[in-house]
Amino acid sequence: MCLVLCAVSGCAVLGTIKQPLAQAVAAGGELLDDGYADVAGALHIHTTYSHDAHGTFEDVVRAANAQQLDYVILTEHNTLQPLREGKQGWHGAVLVLIGTELSTRGGHYLALNVTEEIDRHQLTTQQIIDEVARQGGLGFIAHPYFKKGRWKDWTVRGFTGIEAYNVAHDTLDENKLRLALWTLTAPPEPFYLSIIDRPYDPLRAWDELVARHGKVVGIGATDAHEFHLWGLKFAPYDIMFQMVRTHLLVPSTPLTPDLVYEALRQGHAYWELALVADAQRGVRFFAHDGQRVLGVMGDEIRLEPNLHLTAILPQPALLTLFKDGQAIATASEKSWDVAVSDPGAYRLEASLNGKPWLFTNPIYVRPAPNDEPTAPSTQHTE
Numbered sequence: 001m002c003l004v005l006c007a008v009s010g011c012a013v014l015g016t017i018k019q020p021l022a023q024a025v026a027a028g029g030e031l032l033d034d035g036y037a038d039v040a041g042a043l044h045i046h047t048t049y050s051h052d053a054h055g056t057f058e059d060v061v062r063a064a065n066a067q068q069l070d071y072v073i074l075t076e077h078n079t080l081q082p083l084r085e086g087k088q089g090w091h092g093a094v095l096v097l098i099g100t101e102l103s104t105r106g107g108h109y110l111a112l113n114v115t116e117e118i119d120r121h122q123l124t125t126q127q128i129i130d131e132v133a134r135q136g137g138l139g140f141i142a143h144p145y146f147k148k149g150r151w152k153d154w155t156v157r158g159f160t161g162i163e164a165y166n167v168a169h170d171t172l173d174e175n176k177l178r179l180a181l182w183t184l185t186a187p188p189e190p191f192y193l194s195i196i197d198r199p200y201d202p203l204r205a206w207d208e209l210v211a212r213h214g215k216v217v218g219i220g221a222t223d224a225h226e227f228h229l230w231g232l233k234f235a236p237y238d239i240m241f242q243m244v245r246t247h248l249l250v251p252s253t254p255l256t257p258d259l260v261y262e263a264l265r266q267g268h269a270y271w272e273l274a275l276v277a278d279a280q281r282g283v284r285f286f287a288h289d290g291q292r293v294l295g296v297m298g299d300e301i302r303l304e305p306n307l308h309l310t311a312i313l314p315q316p317a318l319l320t321l322f323k324d325g326q327a328i329a330t331a332s333e334k335s336w337d338v339a340v341s342d343p344g345a346y347r348l349e350a351s352l353n354g355k356p357w358l359f360t361n362p363i364y365v366r367p368a369p370n371d372e373p374t375a376p377s378t379q380h381t382e
Contacts, residue, residue, distance in 0.1 A: 034293045036249035036268065038281040041071035041260075042241045044101070044110060044142065044163070044221035049076040055226030055237055057087060063237035065092040069245070071260055075101040075110050080117055088257075095255050101142060104128050106153030108142040110163075110221075113261045125153045133158055138265055140219060143169040145201045160265060161217030164206040164359065165199045167243040168223035168235070188239050193275045196243070198349075198356045207325030210345050210362065215300065217264060218347075218361055220244040220271025242274040247281065249296055267298025267361040276357045282314040285348050285360045287340070297347075300364040307340045309363060317350040317357060343367045 045060055046053040057074070064072045072094060074082055082088070083098040090096070099112035106125030111118065114137040118128060132139040139159045143166040144151035209216040224240035226233060247270050248263035263269060272279040287294040287301050287309055295301040311319060316334040320327050323344040340346070343365050350358040 032288055032291075032293050034249070034284060034286050034296050036251060036296060037253050038247055038283070039070035039250055039253070039255055039260075040245045040247050040272075040279075040281055041069050041073070041095075042222050042224070042244070043073035043075070043219065043246055044166070044223045045072055045074045045237075046076060046101075046223070046225045047074065047082075049074075049079060049082055050225070051077060053225035053227075055224070055233075057082065059226060060224075060237055061091040061094060061096065063241055064094040064096075066238065067241050069094055069241065070255055071095040071097060071248075072241075073097045073099055073112060073260075075099045075112075077101050078103055078120060080114070083115065095257070095260070097257055097260060099137075102128055104153075106156060107144065107151035108146070108149060109159075110140040110142050111137050112139070112264070113137040113257070126156050126158075129156055129158050138261060140217075140221075142166065142221070143223060144205050145169065157213070159216075161219060161267070162202070162206050162209060163221045163223075164202045164218035165220040165244060165271065166202070166223050167221070167240060168225070171195055171197065171199075171243070188236070189275065192239055192243060193355070196273055196275065196355050198351075203359075204325070207322070207345075211324060215267065215364060217267040217269065217298065218359070219264070219269060220246050220273075220359065239275075244271055245274050245279075246271045247279065247283065249298075268296060270297060270358060270360040272358050273356060276352050276355045277315065277317075279358060280314040282312075283358060283360070284310070284312040285363070286310055287363050287365070295363055297361040297363055300366055303340070303343050303365050303368045307365070309338045309340055309346055311336045311348050311350075313350060313358070315352075317352050320349045320351075322347050322349065322362075340365055 047055050047057045047060055060072060080100050088096060088098045099110060102109045102111055102118060102120050104120055104125040109128060111132045114132055114135045116135060118131050120128060129139055141151050141159060141162040143163055146169040206218045222240040222244055224237055226235060226237050248260060249268035250259040250263050270283055286296045287307060289306045312335045316332060319331050319333060319336050321329045321338060323346050345362040345364050347362040348360040
């Protein structure tokens with residue numbers, strides 16, 4: 001099936017292709033492969049190393065191994081103590097990495113791949129971002145719409161990305177009473193599935209940052225704490241790790257810290273809400289010209305003739321293609337191919353049965369060299 005859609009970005013030819021998940025599209029009788037392996041994990045996790053969590057480090061490891069995650073990233077409040085205690089490394093089949101969540105004057109900030117404690121009291125928000133970068137780390141604006149601690153300083157620069165979805169504050173905060181009552185009376189999975197909704201405000205903030213800064217990485221974060229009360233577990237790790245998983249595209253395995261952090265830095269990432277459906281490490285979103293793969297989610301590529309974006313999912317879903325934050329096309333498909341004729345930041349969302357399921361990072365299509373505007377003259381005349 002093929003149809004022509006005229007959207008705000010111009011007319012695009014939309015069609016479908018049917019090919020195996022792990023490889024891309026047929027071109028001259030050969031299948032294109034994006035060259036990446038898909039690894040799944042959970043990030044922004046708290047344990048008893050933080051003042052407001054009851055779950056232990058061992059609880060995290062147990063839940064992550066039980067769900068066959070590939071990695072987890074702990075981000076305790078304002079401390080790298082687990083790193084100093086040697087907790088980073090392989091625990092069973094899961095790579096555990098240690099970062100920290102810093103309480104800055106501008107809001108909370110995830111600092112990953114840092115090894116030195118940062119004195120948040122003596123530094124401005126921008127100085128903290130700069131210090132994370134000086135250590136070779138990555139930084140993400142955390143839960144920007146948390147009611148008790150919204151992100152306030154949108155003038156900062158030099159951060160890696162933003163939590164475009166935070167389970168604890170974009171979903172659970174809105175349903176605390178229902179959560180407590182349900183936990184006392186029924187199995188948790190149906191309740192947690194019922195409260196899942198699209199995070200409109202964080203997604204809009206992410207799109208605006210992309211428009212302003214050119215490239216900003218979006219992630220899905222659990223912000224898991226696991227609370228214990230009356231012998232019950234509220235927001236337990238085994239549920240939170242199904243609420244959202246951030247998948248990374250890495251060029252090789254076995255997994256290493258460098259591979260995880262480089263994938264995050266490049267935006268080679270998407271996140272799934274696994275309670276809706278299991279993505280099976282089988283989501284592909286890439287650019288190609290019919291002969292070769294030109295880029296995957298997070299990459300910057302040049303606009304060129306015969307440029308196409310292809311999405312391949314493990315099962316049919318309602319797909320929506322966004323360009324520069326605006327929805328320009330939809331289709332209910334398992335695989336989808338879209339011709340691209342204009343520059344822009346193109347990202348994909350998928351939903352199932354009325355629930356959000358998948359969110360990719362954008363593929364950034366930049367103007368062809370001869371289409372770029374000429375820089376204004378710096379000469380002044382009297």
